[in-house]
Amino acid sequence: MPTTDKPSRVLTSLRTAVETLARSGPLTAPELAKEIGIPRPSAYRLMGALIQDGLATQQPDGAVSLSTKWLHFGDQALATATPWFHHEELLRSLRDSSRLTVYLSVPRPQRTVCVRRLHGQGVQVLVLHPGGSLPLHLGGVGRITLAFGDEEPEEYLAAHHPERFTPRSLETRKAILDDVALSRERHYCISDEDVTVGVGAVAAPVLTPDGQFLAALSIAGRRDDIVGREKDLARQVQTTAAKIGDTAEV
Incomplete structure (x- = not known):
């Protein structure tokens, strides 16, 4: 029976993270981890990847929000x-x-x-x-x-x-x-x-x-x-x- 591979799980978590940020607005990594049910280290990695690619921005208080690049x-x-x-x-x-x-x-x-x-x-x-x-x-x-x-x-x-x-x-x-x-x-x-x-x-x-x-x-x-x-x-x-x-x- 086929199993879900790791890349698919990562993409699912990333999609869920983006949808959550779009719905809830800025969140910290611990808040995001709690919202979507993933470990805090995973939330930090997802947010870091979004920020690195210009898809999210980090605010002075550490919270992360989606960037305007999504509008394009x-x-x-x-x-x-x-x-x-x-x-x-x-x-x-x-x-x-x-x-x-x-x-x-x-x-x-x-x-x-x-x-x-x-x-x-x-x-x-x-x-x-x-x-x-x-x-x-x-x-x-x-x-x-x-x-x-x-x-x-x-x-x-x-x-x-x-x-x-x-x-x-x-x-x-x-x-x-x-x-x-x-x-x-x-x-x-x-x-x-x-x-x-x-x-x-x-x-x-x-x-x-x-x-x-x-x-x-x-x-x-x-x-x-x-x-x-x-x-x-x-x-x-x-x-x-x-x-x-x-x-x-x-």
């Missing part, structure tokens, strides 16, 4: 998710004209993952961040992905128990399927406090000229900045989504 890795990883996208200026133009935060998200099994976010007004109240994800029955980008993506809504509902983020989250099978039908009819959807109380969004699908779904595009901000402007904002998002789809290099 994250940006590179997100970029590989949209090799067809080469027009950041379209997102900037949408952000500037709407003054809202712009999101571009790509489909993943039972979720949608944010790969671009351009800050607009009211960004402090927004939940989704680059690399973050939402289930397909929530938020503008999630619900548009469910309506236009490859994943069948019925199969999604059969495999995924819809969770609620707020009292206005879609939860029942009928409500979700009705929303899919309405999104397909209008070619956009409105998110009204279904992810975060006080926050709204308008989303549209990014499609190739032959109808292939590539991503969900949305603008989001305070609910007061959305309500009453839904149709105008929808036109802006749809126009930008169409330009992105037409210029995508698939």
Whole structure:
């Protein structure tokens, strides 16, 4: 029976250490050892390796935190998710004209993952961040992905128990399927406090000229900045989504 070799154990400990530092913030070696259940000497070696490679920095009190070098890795990883996208200026133009935060998200099994976010007004109240994800029955980008993506809504509902983020989250099978039908009819959807109380969004699908779904595009901000402007904002998002789809290099 095969056994786990030492390099694999080291990599597992290193991954766990990085995840713990990302979640908890700066830790000393003894604190890290306790958090992930490894001997103190091992924690010192892991932290030393991270610092030596520029992946972590040591503070005056001895605690260690992840360095900004990880941001570069994250940006590179997100970029590989949209090799067809080469027009950041379209997102900037949408952000500037709407003054809202712009999101571009790509489909993943039972979720949608944010790969671009351009800050607009009211960004402090927004939940989704680059690399973050939402289930397909929530938020503008999630619900548009469910309506236009490859994943069948019925199969999604059969495999995924819809969770609620707020009292206005879609939860029942009928409500979700009705929303899919309405999104397909209008070619956009409105998110009204279904992810975060006080926050709204308008989303549209990014499609190739032959109808292939590539991503969900949305603008989001305070609910007061959305309500009453839904149709105008929808036109802006749809126009930008169409330009992105037409210029995508698939």
